[in-house]
Amino acid sequence: MLDIKNLRVAVDGKEILKGLTLKVEAGRVHAIMGPNGSGKSTLSYVLAGRSGYDITEGSITYNGEDLAALAPEERAARGVFLAMQYPVEIPGVTTMMFLKSALNAQRRSRGELELDAITVLKRVRAKAAALNVSEEMLKRALNVGFSGGEKKRLEILQMALFEPSLAILDETDSGLDIDALRLVAEGVNSLRTPERAMLVITHYQRLLDYIVPDRIHVLAKGRIVAEGGKELALELEAKGYEQIVKDAA
């Protein structure tokens, strides 16, 4: 589904990703771990198509298409979803209104019929209950004044609503209390299907207890320096990144 080859990415002329190769098959969940500043969020932004992240070398193929050639909203319509590390506030735009506009924009772009407000509301409510997102939150301006954990839960609510085929979760677990972590993990697990792939960026083994990955990659200084099964997370927890990075060098 996703095939990243020798990817080099520069921001403001500074190279951040330095030849990254990664392949994710449909139905798989891959975790990406790595020290602060290693380029995890950069990778997620490049996949989502944020401007200012220049691909200087390499390729990203998504379902056989050159992903880099698509505008961010086209990627979204084709099922690329990024739960952001720092969800953005949009004053004056109610959460519900935002969800409806985004969902219908994606549908329109895929040539599907738009949904009316009532249908969207029903769908949102069904997902919101499971994630403990209150009705009151849906009426408030998007992310404005939401706590860290509320913002993250809302990201997962959007993922559940849009039903993407490639979901990238950038540190969705940070800022969540134990109960919320479980809710979010359940939300993610319920979306695990043979057609859907996920890239889960995290610092903590704890999340991977709930969302058990098929594969773990360690990103350091813009490159994948170690890979392994779920037991790699335990090793990381025990040894720390420094040792792993050193071992890899």
Added chain:
Amino acid sequence: MSSAALETKDTVASLGEKYKYGFVTDIEMERAPKGLSEETVRYISAKKGEPDWMLEWRLGAFRRWLAMKEPKWARVHYPPIDYQDAYYYAAPKNTPKKQSLDEVDPKLLETYNKLGIPLSEQMALAGVAVDAVFDSVSVATTFKEKLNEAGVIFCPISEAIRDYPELVKKYLGTVVPVTDNFFATLNSAVFSDGTFVYVPKGVRCPMELSTYFRINASETGQFERTLIVADEGSYVSYLEGCTAPKRDENQLHAAVVELVALDDAEIKYSTVQNWYPGDENGLGGIYNFVTKRGDCRGDRSKISWTQVETGSAITWKYPSCILRGDDSIGEFYSIAIANNFQQADTGTKMIHLGRNTRSRIISKGISAGKAQNTYRGLVSVYGKAENARNFTQCDSLLIGAECGAHTVPYIESRNPSARIEHEATTSKIAEDQLFYCLQRGLGQEEAVALIVNGFCKEVLQQLPMEFAVEAQKLVGISLEGSVG
């Protein structure tokens, strides 16, 4: 939602073109000879079948105007206007004096349909009565009967001058005097039509009143005149909408609106102004020089202005409140959008004369392209205005690097008990907000529209529901092409 509201939504949803109102209706016109002279004034007055007192009033204004100079203090630039090179009266042939809609030229009705104004029973369902002014003449007023039952007068001002001369004489020119300013004086001399509303004592007007102004003829100025009087304890909500065809020439629009609220009366006046703004290169567009003023003449009266200004090449407009009555309230909610080469200089004046008077100003200015957007506001507290209160908030949003936003607040206080608060912010659409929207599937323009509508929310909320939807779409359309 009512069917008319749905219809409005549908019409709006079907907008494809940037300026969908840019069509011209091919209809035979009757015009005054080109240019401005005493003869022109007499011609207009005669066409309207006006009484002598009205003609004299106009001539007085005209003589006064000859000695006046065009104001130059606003932050707007335009080549000199040749007042002799325009028509001051244009009317569709054979339209006046219609008793019912059936008699109106079907082409005109079609025009209004294109504009999304269903002049039909559906408007009644929505509780809206419409008076439509096409160039210089009021074409059809709907739902007169229902309003008549309530005792509300809602008619073309030309008709009011004939049928209710005492009321008109009593109030016309009492809020905006004939000599007020260059454009208002010009209007007083040559105004062709407009709307008159009188709401009697204690009556809550049973429906939203609405006027659509349309400039169709070329080289024609439009000078409409609106007078709304809310008698003691009454309430009325009034909405005006404006559009004009695309033309390469600039057309002058100089309207005057006067509002009078007596004791305990309330007037809510909303405008969605979408005059043709000119093209991407600054060619054409309406020069909109408008004087709007409300007089809170009675104690505990309230006047609230809400405006959404998206059109016009130049906007020069300061809807104001004179807070004469004790405990009276003035409000001004404004969204002014300037894109491409548009120039907007708009704001308000809150004149506190009475005790315990309160005013509130919320202004949202959005600039894009090479546009210049100025908020200019005066809050003035007179010596006798004990305990006057004002709150002003001016927020500017910039899209792109070539536009400008300017805030020019004037504050005068001659009473130490006054409390005046002023807050101002200037911001840009943040890249991360835009990216977040795009990532969730919204297109560039839709994302900008969404963010800007969020920015304007406090003002949009003030509009009657049906029109808020239209205004939101308009906000998006006027900013098309501003990012990217």
